[in-house]
Amino acid sequence: MVKVALLGCGTVGSGVFRLLESNRDLIAARCGEIISVVRVLERDTARAARLGIGPEMLAADFAEILADDDIQVVVELIGGIEPARTFVLQAMERGKHVVTANKDLIAVHGRELFDTAEACGVDFGFEASVGGGIPVIYPLKHSLAGNRIKEVIGIVNGTTNYILTRMTREGSEFSHALREAQELGYAEADPSADVEGYDAARKIAILASIAFNSRVTLDQVYVEGITGLSPLDIVYGRDLGYVVKLLAIAQDIEGQLQVRVHPAFIPQAHPLAAVEDVYNAVFITGDAVGEVMFYGRGAGQMPTASAVVGDLMEIARGIHRGASGATTCTCFEQREMMPVDRLASKFYIRMLVKDRPGVLAAIAGVFGSHQVSIATVLQKTSGEEFAQLVLVTHYVAESDLRDALAVLDGMSIVADICCVVRVEGERR
Amino acid sequence: MVKVALLGCGTVGSGVFRLLESNRDLIAARCGEIISVVRVLERDTARAARLGIGPEMLAADFAEILADDDIQVVVELIGGIEPARTFVLQAMERGKHVVTANKDLIAVHGRELFDTAEACGVDFGFEASVGGGIPVIYPLKHSLAGNRIKEVIGIVNGTTNYILTRMTREGSEFSHALREAQELGYAEADPSADVEGYDAARKIAILASIAFNSRVTLDQVYVEGITGLSPLDIVYGRDLGYVVKLLAIAQDIEGQLQVRVHPAFIPQAHPLAAVEDVYNAVFITGDAVGEVMFYGRGAGQMPTASAVVGDLMEIARGIHRGASGATTCTCFEQREMMPVDRLASKFYIRMLVKDRPGVLAAIAGVFGSHQVSIATVLQKTSGEEFAQLVLVTHYVAESDLRDALAVLDGMSIVADICCVVRVEGERR
Incomplete structure (x- = not known):
C-alpha cells in the first residue's frame, strides 16, 4: 500500500479523493499497489466531512504530515505560491514524493523544485499543471x-x-x-x-x-x-x-x-x-x-484528478519496483530567448480610415516604406465619413510593423487602428 | 552506452538508424545513455551500405546477435509473424529487451510475448505498432x-x-x-x-x-x-x-x-x-x-521511427537506473466479448426502390414490424422506374435490422439494398 497525504480538498482535491475510492481496485491492479489517502490537510471540516473524511483523518497542520514517516507521497492541491512552495520543498526534504497540479508554482519556481526533488531522490509529478486531464x-x-x-x-x-x-x-x-x-x-x-x-x-x-x-x-x-x-x-x-x-x-x-x-x-x-x-x-x-x-x-474536477492519479500511479509503480526517485531537472540546456519584435509574422490589421480617394494608396505607401508587404485588402466602404479597412500582411518583422503602425497612427486619414492580430499555423 | 541490434533496415529500420544518429547527443542527454546500433540483420547489403552500415556491422544470422551478450536490446522491424516471433522470443529468453513495430505479431501472439517478457524480466516496447508516431x-x-x-x-x-x-x-x-x-x-x-x-x-x-x-x-x-x-x-x-x-x-x-x-x-x-x-x-x-x-x-518512416526510439529511450532509462524488466502482461481480466448483432446502433441505409405510390409505406411497415424505428427519410424521386431511398434509423438492435433487411431484399419493390453504414459518435 502506498500512503498519501492530500493537501487541500477543494474541487480537484475532492476529485482525486473520489477517483482513488471509486477505481481503487482497478488502480491497484494496474500499478501493483493500493493507493490510499491516509491524511488530509483541509481547514473546512464540513467540506471534508461531505467526502466521508472524518476528523481522525484530518491533520492539525502540515508539520503533522511531515513528521509521519508512513506517508510516502504528498499531493499538493492548495494552489498559489505560498504555503504550497514551502510544503512541497519540506515534503521532498523529508523524502516524500510529490504530485501537484500547481502551474503557478512550477512556472515560477520550477528549477528550485526539480533540483530539490533530484537532490532528495524523490519523484515529482506535475502532469495536471498543464492541460488538465490531457496527457501532454x-x-x-x-x-x-x-x-x-x-x-x-x-x-x-x-x-x-x-x-x-x-x-x-x-x-x-x-x-x-x-x-x-x-x-x-x-x-x-x-x-x-x-x-x-x-x-x-x-x-x-x-x-x-x-x-x-x-x-x-x-x-x-x-x-x-x-x-x-x-x-x-x-x-x-x-x-x-x-x-x-x-x-x-x-x-x-x-x-x-x-x-x-x-x-x-x-x-x-x-x-x-x-x-x-x-x-x-x-x-x-x-x-x-x-x-x-x-x-x-483542459480543466475541471475529474479530468484534473485523472492527471493527478496518473502521476500517483507512476510513483506507486516506482515504489512497487523499488525504483523510485527518477526525477531529474530536464533543463540541461540554456537557450537564449528571442524577443517578440525580432519575430516574423503575418498580421491581420483592422483600421478605421477616412473614406475618400487616395487613402488606401497613402496607407499602402506607409507600409511599403517600412518593408511591410500587404497580401490581402478588404475595404468596407460605408458611404459615411469613415470606412473599415482590413489588411493581411505577408511575413514581416514585428518591429517593422510596429514602426509602420506608429506612423499611421499619427496620420489624419487614420481614425483608429482598431485591432492587430497575428496569423499563425499556415505553411510558409 | 546501450547496445542495440536492429533486425531489418527497410523503411522503418533505416528511419530508426538515422534518427539515433541525427539526434544522438540529445537522446543521450535525455535518457542518460548513448543508444548505439552495434549490429544489423539485413540481407540486402546494398541497402545497409546506403545507410553507412558496413559489412563489419552486419550479422551473418540471428544466432550471432543472440550469442552476443553485449547486445542489450533487439529492435525487431522485420514484420510479419515468422521469423519475427521466434527472434523476439529467443531474444527475450537471452535476457535482451525488445522493441517492435509489429502489429501483426502483437495482435495474434500478444499473450505469449508478454508472458515471456515478464518471465524473462525484460522490457518490451511496442508503441509503434499502433498509430505510428502518435503516443497512444x-x-x-x-x-x-x-x-x-x-x-x-x-x-x-x-x-x-x-x-x-x-x-x-x-x-x-x-x-x-x-x-x-x-x-x-x-x-x-x-x-x-x-x-x-x-x-x-x-x-x-x-x-x-x-x-x-x-x-x-x-x-x-x-x-x-x-x-x-x-x-x-x-x-x-x-x-x-x-x-x-x-x-x-x-x-x-x-x-x-x-x-x-x-x-x-x-x-x-x-x-x-x-x-x-x-x-x-x-x-x-x-x-x-x-x-x-x-x-x-499514423504511419511513415520517421513518425514510426519516433515511436521506436521513444521505446528504446525508456529501456535505456531503465538500464541507466538499474530498474529494467518492468513488463507485465496488463491483461489481468478476462472480459466476455459481445457479438456485433447484440449491439444497438443507428444505421444509414440506401436502397434502390420502385418509384410509385405506397412503396415508402410498405418499406416503413417492414421496418416497423421488426422494431426498427426510422428517424430520417430522404427520397430522391427520379421520374424513372426506380428511386434512391435513404433512411436513418434510431438506435436499433443490429439483429432486428438484419432481419428487416432480409425481408426487404426479397420484395419486388426493392431493386437493391445498396449500402448500410452505421452512425457513430452521436450523444445518445
Whole structure:
C-alpha cells in the first residue's frame, strides 16, 4: 500500500479523493499497489466531512504530515505560491514524493523544485499543471523523447476558448461572452489571469521548458490577452478563412526560443481550429514525428484528478519496483530567448480610415516604406465619413510593423487602428 | 552506452538508424545513455551500405546477435509473424529487451510475448505498432491509468483515411481514389489488408487489450472494409450532417467488450471528423478524464521511427537506473466479448426502390414490424422506374435490422439494398 497525504480538498482535491475510492481496485491492479489517502490537510471540516473524511483523518497542520514517516507521497492541491512552495520543498526534504497540479508554482519556481526533488531522490509529478486531464507532459518527456521539438502550439486556457467560441458562433461581444462564462462557472469573478493570457503563459512556460530542455519562466513569455477582440474581427477573419484562438506558442527559431501568448487567426482547416468550448489541445511538431496533437478537457474536477492519479500511479509503480526517485531537472540546456519584435509574422490589421480617394494608396505607401508587404485588402466602404479597412500582411518583422503602425497612427486619414492580430499555423 | 541490434533496415529500420544518429547527443542527454546500433540483420547489403552500415556491422544470422551478450536490446522491424516471433522470443529468453513495430505479431501472439517478457524480466516496447508516431499506448497505460476506460474510437489506418478523404473532397469512386493512393505510395499493390479493415482490426485489438486489461485478439474483432462505399453515400451523408470514416471501435458495454472495425458516419462537428488524409487519431473516453484525443501521422518512416526510439529511450532509462524488466502482461481480466448483432446502433441505409405510390409505406411497415424505428427519410424521386431511398434509423438492435433487411431484399419493390453504414459518435 502506498500512503498519501492530500493537501487541500477543494474541487480537484475532492476529485482525486473520489477517483482513488471509486477505481481503487482497478488502480491497484494496474500499478501493483493500493493507493490510499491516509491524511488530509483541509481547514473546512464540513467540506471534508461531505467526502466521508472524518476528523481522525484530518491533520492539525502540515508539520503533522511531515513528521509521519508512513506517508510516502504528498499531493499538493492548495494552489498559489505560498504555503504550497514551502510544503512541497519540506515534503521532498523529508523524502516524500510529490504530485501537484500547481502551474503557478512550477512556472515560477520550477528549477528550485526539480533540483530539490533530484537532490532528495524523490519523484515529482506535475502532469495536471498543464492541460488538465490531457496527457501532454508525460508523452512529451517519454514517447516523443527521440525528437528535436520545433514548435509547441497550445490552446491551453479553457475559459478564453469558451469565450472566443461564443463570440465566433453567436457574434457576441467579449463582455457578454465573459458574463456567460462566469455564469456557467467557466470563468472566475476576477477573470484577468485567464483573459489577459497569464494562465496560458504559465502553461506554455512549463511546456517550453520540457520541450526544449531549457528553463523558460513566466516573465520570459510575451503575453497579450483577448480583451481587445471584437466580433467584427472574428467575422472579417472568417471571410479570410480564419478562426480566432488564444494561442500559447513556443518555437525553436534557429536555436533561440520564442515563447508567447496572444490571440491569433489560424486557417479553418488547422486541427486546432476545431478545438472549441472549454476543450484544450496541444499541437507539437517534432523533427521525426511531424505533427501530433493532444486534445481533451483542459480543466475541471475529474479530468484534473485523472492527471493527478496518473502521476500517483507512476510513483506507486516506482515504489512497487523499488525504483523510485527518477526525477531529474530536464533543463540541461540554456537557450537564449528571442524577443517578440525580432519575430516574423503575418498580421491581420483592422483600421478605421477616412473614406475618400487616395487613402488606401497613402496607407499602402506607409507600409511599403517600412518593408511591410500587404497580401490581402478588404475595404468596407460605408458611404459615411469613415470606412473599415482590413489588411493581411505577408511575413514581416514585428518591429517593422510596429514602426509602420506608429506612423499611421499619427496620420489624419487614420481614425483608429482598431485591432492587430497575428496569423499563425499556415505553411510558409 | 546501450547496445542495440536492429533486425531489418527497410523503411522503418533505416528511419530508426538515422534518427539515433541525427539526434544522438540529445537522446543521450535525455535518457542518460548513448543508444548505439552495434549490429544489423539485413540481407540486402546494398541497402545497409546506403545507410553507412558496413559489412563489419552486419550479422551473418540471428544466432550471432543472440550469442552476443553485449547486445542489450533487439529492435525487431522485420514484420510479419515468422521469423519475427521466434527472434523476439529467443531474444527475450537471452535476457535482451525488445522493441517492435509489429502489429501483426502483437495482435495474434500478444499473450505469449508478454508472458515471456515478464518471465524473462525484460522490457518490451511496442508503441509503434499502433498509430505510428502518435503516443497512444504509453499515455493509455500511464497518464490515463486512473480511468476506467469506456470507449476507444480510432482512425488507425492512414490508407483508408486517405481514400475516404479523396472520395469526400472530389467525389471520386473508391477504385479511382485507391489508384491515387497507390501512386502516392500510401497503399500497397495488394491493398486488401488496409481496405478490408484487417490492419485497423489488428490495431484496435491491441488498444482494446490495453484499455480494458483483457486480451482481445484479431479473430474477436468484427470487420467490415470500405470497398462497398460509393461517392453517392458520402454525398447523402453530408446532406445529413455526417462525414464517413473507417472507425476501429472498442467499447465496454455493461462489462462486456464489443470490438469492431467498419465504415461509419460521424457528425461533422466530432473531433474525429477533422482527421483527414493519411492522419490518424485515437479518441478515448474515460470515466474521469472524459474525452481525449491523440492525433498525428499514423504511419511513415520517421513518425514510426519516433515511436521506436521513444521505446528504446525508456529501456535505456531503465538500464541507466538499474530498474529494467518492468513488463507485465496488463491483461489481468478476462472480459466476455459481445457479438456485433447484440449491439444497438443507428444505421444509414440506401436502397434502390420502385418509384410509385405506397412503396415508402410498405418499406416503413417492414421496418416497423421488426422494431426498427426510422428517424430520417430522404427520397430522391427520379421520374424513372426506380428511386434512391435513404433512411436513418434510431438506435436499433443490429439483429432486428438484419432481419428487416432480409425481408426487404426479397420484395419486388426493392431493386437493391445498396449500402448500410452505421452512425457513430452521436450523444445518445
